[in-house]
Amino acid sequence: MRVCLVASNRYPVAEPFAGGLEALTHHLARLLVARGHDVTLYAADGSDPALPVRTLTPAVFRPTEVSMRDVNAPAEEWMGDHHAYLDLVLDLVRTGADRFDVVHNHSLHHLPVAMAGLLPVPLVTTLHTPPLPWLESAVAVSGSASEFTAVSECTARAWAGTIEARPVLNGVDTRARRPGPGGGPVVWTGRLVREKAPHLAVDAARVAGREEPYGLVAAEAMSCGTPVAAFGRGALPEIVAEGTGVLCAPDDVAGLAAAIDEAAGCDRRAVRRHAVRRLSAERMVAEYEQVYASLAHGEVAA
Structure with missing residues (x-):
């Protein structure tokens, strides 16, 4: 299949990963290619060059000084995000049918979800976090235009009042982490929050x-x-x-x-x-392949 993956425009899809979103997208792109799919990954500058990546940065857009003096003007970083995803989604509206069979959105931005109904190919959005207000707004206006998965049953339950999402449990690279003898002290790891x-x-x-x-x-x-x-x-x-x-x-x-x-x-x-x-990435990718196949045949992922 011809698969378009959409990641964050802020954090590169490369090790060391900024978080689970970038790790999942890296595993997905790498293994989909290995399984014979034609993959294009839109991601932040600095992403792993071994992946079939296109930088998710459009031509430079700078609002005029006059517009940014408005009391309600958003931060420049917000405008940068907005312009990057607006440029990508409109490009997919124009040419997506010629290049892709499915678009898999991993961004936390509202525009891919809000504009899903304009795309000429099916879009599936993976929910990586508990509900976010701007995504809830996008779902409210066009939720039925996109299919949804969630990185765990816990995340799917958190979104249950807004949208129904199929859980596809995150996977890790079990080949890169080999079993050892164990013993010694206990270890705590994770994001320090x-x-x-x-x-x-x-x-x-x-x-x-x-x-x-x-x-x-x-x-x-x-x-x-x-x-x-x-x-x-x-x-x-x-x-x-x-x-x-x-x-x-x-x-x-x-x-x-x-x-x-x-x-x-x-x-x-x-x-x-x-x-x-x-818990392997291979199991995770196999489940996403089932989602893609159901969308390509006009079915609803179950």
Whole structure:
């Protein structure tokens, strides 16, 4: 199939990834090409040159000084985003049918969703975050013109009041992360933000007598055979299966300390097998291929 992928115009699709959106888009572009698809990726300048990438930056647009003096004028960065996606979507309206069978939108911008009804090819949008007001507005005016997937069941539930989205669980590169012998201290990894609770992980590690916090993404850790101890919130209950780690009640430091000791007894080979079967990028791409095929044949993704 001829697939157009639309990513962020701000953050390159290249390692080290700015976040899960860029990592997912990189895995998707790389593996779709490997599976024989004709892929074009629109992404920020600096994206991996090994990918079939086109820079998502149109001809320079600078509002006039007069217009930017208006009291309601938006920031220049906002105008840059607006112009980049407006230029891309209008180009797809004009020439998309000649070049693509499906457009897969991963941006968090409202224009691809709002203008989906004008495109001559089907568009599917992957929801990477809980609801955002500008995307809710775009869905309200043209939601039926686009199909939607979500990176987890948790994310799909968060959007349930606005749109129905098919969950396609994020995958990781299990080939790049090989199983190891394990042992030693516990490790915390992840984006250093309050909702990921690194401060509580430190407290739990101290209670458990294992203090050694770093950063962790559960699926990547499990690819190495490393069991996971974590608070059971967000998408983690979808990722951590029985025998691959232990979840406890959110913000329960004593419960997390106990989960650390219990998770240490998990069979690392079973953890790795689960990651390859359930959490791999290959599994994720195969599911997106099913979505593309259903759209190309005029069916609704189920």
